[in-house]
Amino acid sequence: MKQEIAFIQSEELKVKPKADSLGFGKYYSDYMFVMDYHSEKGWYEPRITPYEQLILDPAAMVFHYGQAIFEGLKAYKTADGTIQLFRPEKNMKRFNESCDRLCIPQIDENFLLKAIKELILIEKDWIPEGDGTSLYIRPFIFATEPYLGVRPSHQYKLLVILSPVGAYYGDQLSPVKIYVEEQYVRAVIGGVGHVKTAGNYAASMKAQEVAEAKGFAQILWLDAKENKYVEEVGSMNIFFKIKGEVVTPKLNGSILSGVTRDSVIQLLKHWNIPVREEKISIEEVFAAHERGDLEEVFGSGTAAVISPVGELNWNDRSIEINHQKIGQLSQRVYDEITGIQLGKKEDPFNWIIKVAQV
């Protein structure tokens, strides 16, 4: 795409929230990126505009037939003021994979990344600098055509909004209690679980609510066919360290291919720690614990980076992992990835894309 990105100046800027009150996804910056699609024109009118309300027809297809996809990545500010992104090209690629599965027209990945960089440069003062904070970037696309027949929409809107965020699970890397879900399922092979579409998250809320009422922070999903094999957690992939070896469920078509997951695997290989992607049953996990071999369990995702699991509850059986303390490897992986993201550690994999020096 060779188009120029128009810029519409805001008349008034917001007061920025304090770094210690950020939470996740509550505040939005002053500007957003917008681009529209019409089947006769392709993607058109890319523009950076003030963050503003959208105007939509009540028959807009997103409300009825749910064509909606999104991505999530972060911009970080290093100690010397460099703004950097972590593997954003992976998010652009996955965005297009989501487009493909949901019959949404493809986007130009390079162009969108360029637009995101421009937006971030304008909004550079919105990148918070406290520990564990960052500027969350949310690109999303949804169907806008007013039409009630079931078929792919002919019109879409793509937006990128920015939200300054604190650490997802609060300040501390503290182990969470996880409930292994047996009744509800998140996704099945042949469905849409491997892409980031809105409906996946709506479908997951019921189980999450039930688990929270029982005192658990998150759900561990099992496969939908046999209710047997571990898939992933809420919005994280999952890793088990068993007798010095690390195992994570193999991507099978119903698991989201996390950018953090891929980074963890690469890091472990780099460190010569054995890591395998394979089918792993929840029974095996519990058996490993019984044998005293289950050393660590942790989730991986953009929001929390690494989230240690302190307890797993399956079928009324509860197991405690590493005495509810953060495992050594979980901590090492967390320190390494956040270190690279914040420019405190070397980046041997060229994961970092610098946006600008401010």
Added chain:
Amino acid sequence: MKQEIAFIQSEELKVKPKADSLGFGKYYSDYMFVMDYHSEKGWYEPRITPYEQLILDPAAMVFHYGQAIFEGLKAYKTADGTIQLFRPEKNMKRFNESCDRLCIPQIDENFLLKAIKELILIEKDWIPEGDGTSLYIRPFIFATEPYLGVRPSHQYKLLVILSPVGAYYGDQLSPVKIYVEEQYVRAVIGGVGHVKTAGNYAASMKAQEVAEAKGFAQILWLDAKENKYVEEVGSMNIFFKIKGEVVTPKLNGSILSGVTRDSVIQLLKHWNIPVREEKISIEEVFAAHERGDLEEVFGSGTAAVISPVGELNWNDRSIEINHQKIGQLSQRVYDEITGIQLGKKEDPFNWIIKVAQV
């Protein structure tokens, strides 16, 4: 709910489309019903307003996490000018079942039905009178709270919009060609396939696109666990007439419980035609055809009422049903249901709710 429904008059009314150009879901009437929800207030401000554009925050949760559900029913005008609805209480009940599964607050079914009746009375001139036409009623709810964390929204909007429609599949009850899908799936037990949530339809479009490119009108979905048992068609349930007996897949948690499906079953029982709800494999269907026992296949749904199937294609095998002609029973069921809906036939089941005499 004891609330009064406010009415906001439109300054200008639209020109109504011609009865022969209606199609499905292209035109919307002058008014709509709207009601908002906030966790601290419950449902509030029920109102009938001009059909108008909605204003939403870019972070509104529907765009990101897909809490969106809907219903579909129709208003009919009889020869003597009576306006009537077909089993609307079933749609209200299913609406609440969808709410429950998607963590959306329950609605007052009686109140919503009353609101729909008020809206239809105001819009009575929008009910078309041509053969096979009706006023399609689309109640829907979606999440409006601006927030990027994954959890149920605290704010929602409920709307009812009206669309004058022609017959869904064109003028004639003509048999369609159906493709039995083996790769993609629509829903799985433990998921959300048994309710009317937006994401189900988004997930179904890819397979539909592939099938259309191969020359088929619709998809027949198989179960997601074994890819073996028949579930339903695009937006219809499915019936097979095999050697004088009618079989339809049993509701199992992944199939939508169609109002038309239930009506067909009741009618068949009333006529003393054997009908069974049970698991039926696609292999059995093809075997019945081989034996010369597969007499009719038809879909059932609000939009098309009854849609005869003329051809089924599974795994590169194609079978022709009833020489691609409408079966006697399909026609009889269609005539009976549409007859009741249009007040031409008796209504032994009390399916009809009269809205008013005009």
